[in-house]
Amino acid sequence: MTETIRVRFAPSPTGNVHIGNIRTAIFNWLFARHHGGKFLLRIEDTDRERSTREAIDALLEVMAWLGLDYDEAPLYQSSRQAAHLQAVDELKSKGLAYEWGEGDQRPVFFRIPTDHANLHFVRESDEECVLELHPDEKVTISANGVSYFLKSKKGKPMPQGGCLAGFRGARLLDHQGALLFELTDEAIQRLIGGEDAVEITGGVRMCFHRRFVTFTDLVKGKLEKPLDSLKDFVIVRSDGSPVFHLANVCDDCFQRITHIIRGDDHVENTYRHLFLFAALGQTPPAYAHLPMIVNKQGKPYSKRDGDAYVGDFRAKGFLPEALFNYLTLLGWSPGDGREKMTREELVEAFDLGRVRCVASQMDPVKLRDLNGQYLAQLPLDRLQKEIMPFLQAQPWFDENRPDYLVAIVKLFQSRLKTLEDVREWGYFYQRELEICVPPKVLRKQFKDETVLKVLDELRDALSHLAEWSAAAIESTIHTVTARHGIGEGKLNLAIRICVTGSNTGAGLYETMELMGRELVDEHMKQGICQIPALLQSTT
Template sequence: MPKNLEIIKGGYFKLDHTDRTVRVRFAPSPTGPLHIGGARSALFNWLFARKHGGTFLVRIEDTDVERSSMVSEEVILEDLKWLGMNWDEGILVGGDKGPYRQSERLSLYKPFWEKLLEEGKVYHCFCTEEELEAERESLRKKGKMPRYLGRCRDLTPEKREELRKEGRKPVVRFKVSEGEIIRIDDLIRGEVDFESDGIGDFIIVKSDGIPTYNFAVVLDDALMEISHVIRGEEHLSNTPRQVLLYRALNLRVPVFAHISLILGEDRTKMSKRHGATSISQYRDMGFLPEGLINFLVLLGWAPEGEREIFSLEELVKEFSLERVSKSAAVFNHKKLDWMNSEYIKKSSPERITDLALPFLQEAGLIKTQINEEEYDWLKQVISLLQEQLDYVSQIVSLIKIFFGDKVEKILPEGAEVMNEEKSRQVAARFGEEVLKEQTWDLSVIKDVFKRIGKELGVGGKKLFQPVRVGLTGSLQGPDLQNLILLLGRERVAKRLKNTLDRADA
């Protein structure tokens, strides 16, 4: 019978965790932007902390010196703040368990691995990459799991000195006992067993003295008194190594909860080919933070009932890890668009106008500096188009019908309407009549339609569609009378004349 290292609810001793304060963390590596999966992990941690009156901590894991950058770190932290996930402790805000950047904690790790070395739980390994690859290849040929078999475990002091003189710089490896079952009681996945024989002796300190991820994360979580580790499923395979380190160091083991993967709509792992994958990309497209938050939480978490729209405050109240699924979540772009559009509809015209301005200025439709009157006109236009937006950058294509004296394109169904009896007369007379008006409001526009309808003996679609097509080239669009009001008399008259002239050419 293999020895059973049973980890019961995060501890190798029975523990229900009612005695420990909730402390969770989000620990991104600054090697790129904040991706959808990372943002969801941060959100689940944030909600869990808020739900239980605990602490949400953010630290930076930047020991991958070649790939880490301050630019990426700044982008990640800015995106977290934009999403509304303020943190209580950690990078930028401080705390009594720092530093909160891993590269600034290197001196803290050495005493721990030196202690393990003294106790014989780790050892120096001098194997070259070529020797290790030959060993892996040999195991693959035998149909076995590639792993380190412990060649340097029992080197004599003389042999170690000889290898050092050859110029070999050793790594530090952890000794993994054979024939053990490591059981993790995961809050989401239930009991998960790992065989120690499939792990092999793993590296905890690289030859340059930098600790590996598994060693550093164990010490950081322990020293920062993290109670629950809520993270992506891709980290599940690291968990048995980390549990063995906790035990060897006699440190308290946190509770683990591994969230499922996020898949594209083709049910393959989410990647750039599925579209935007980072929070900053969605931010730059004009998605609202509350729309993204609401969508992200539903990637794996299922609320009670059929309701799908939740404010952040409501999510704090409703969220629980018990309702997080083991099954992979599918990223549905159409659902995200719909959900974000619901939040855009609820937003004030002022907010959407302010968000829309940079897009309109970049497109050259609006000046860099606009006065109060121009802003008020733009706000009215955007209020008219707001319900059609899935995300704010779409405003550029929708708003073009409010600029210029010519219709860009007359669609086929629009051309059919203009060829109907009296359609051109209606459009021509409307253009003539609006110029005669001294005042300009919705009641005046209604009166002009009424006069022309009576004069030409037309009503309903026969009256309104020729004017809409003459002004937009389409049968679809925003409320017609408000469109006319915001275009103004002169532009309405010019545009109708240009459309008629084009049709006659």
């Protein structure tokens, strides 16, 4: 690409930042960085009631957290209203904008042009299209378009409509095939010039050469839509405020955007925006529409399916580089099987040609695993810094034992999936044992009454150890279990429950060594006493 790539992320900040929106920002950012182009931020804040300062600040904070730096000052769309309305005046002067409706204050519509000679994105079909109309309903043709009714399978009328440009040259026929009305260029000009709407009854068939609005999407390939399915659309509300369509296109022109990368929920808008770009004398940018993020049922992923906002993942202890990496792979791949990739590697490999053209399913388990890989490789000092807010939120945490914390972090670093996992470290600090294991696991481990007796014997043996080390603890456990004919490791889960109150964790012997003789002894004493009552309550 020889031109300077200019892309934009243009959110409407009205609340929390959805992962689908931020994935769009990531793809734009990667595309710009890969091609040495510019990544711009445009804040579409024309909804003054919902676009609050808090929502904007939340957006900016999320982008900073993810490292999505932009190359020019953010453009606030609300600051360009005068330019938007000036564009309306230009469109009116070309006969491509008009007021329509009742009352003194009427919305302004964009008129889809009927002359397509210089519009490369409009294709005319050689085949004649025939619409079978409902015979009892009238067809209305006005400066605002064509309104008609098709007949459903049950014979009921189905209202339809489209722009004059889509039905240019259409012929309306009755039962005998006689011509009732023809939408000639002259008829269109009379309607646009102010002639009253035409109402035709008795029409059963409308025939015309169908035209298509078409463009080549950089992700989805060739896309097209019948022009007769488009209507003239509002560009200024009755209160005088510009609509999204107008403001969006005007600002893309102003910012000299070369590529628009956005969600595929905007495909329908693109068909309209192509006309606006042409009407304003601009060449439309290249388009790339990204498929949606979906749940297991193939529906758009939302808060009902789990964490859906960037803030949710940050609060749950996901690292920004892990979330960035995962969202990049949600709909794109480097083609060589790599999954964990640095930002520099992603920039080097990113290409729109490898974006999937089908929806991508959100996989929280895969995200957790990827986050765990990042945590495992994090420098110890940064990991301690990252986990500190999560530890400080726990009532049991003691900040006055820094060396103890370092040892715990080293023990668990390779096992962490999220920073939030540190909530499970309470047994290293709490004197009171809290047993929190599934009842099924508890019953299985302690169904043999002799287990508690062996644990009591083990507790006594541990209390007499000359050296408190992982090796000595392991040896003692093996000696006691062997004495009772229990295989090596067979009692370890029961011991873990008694010592930590959990059925998961780091290496048992290392955990016990780190906890210390006194705390292990106290927990085992409490566990041996608590378990019989817990067993009784689960039966």
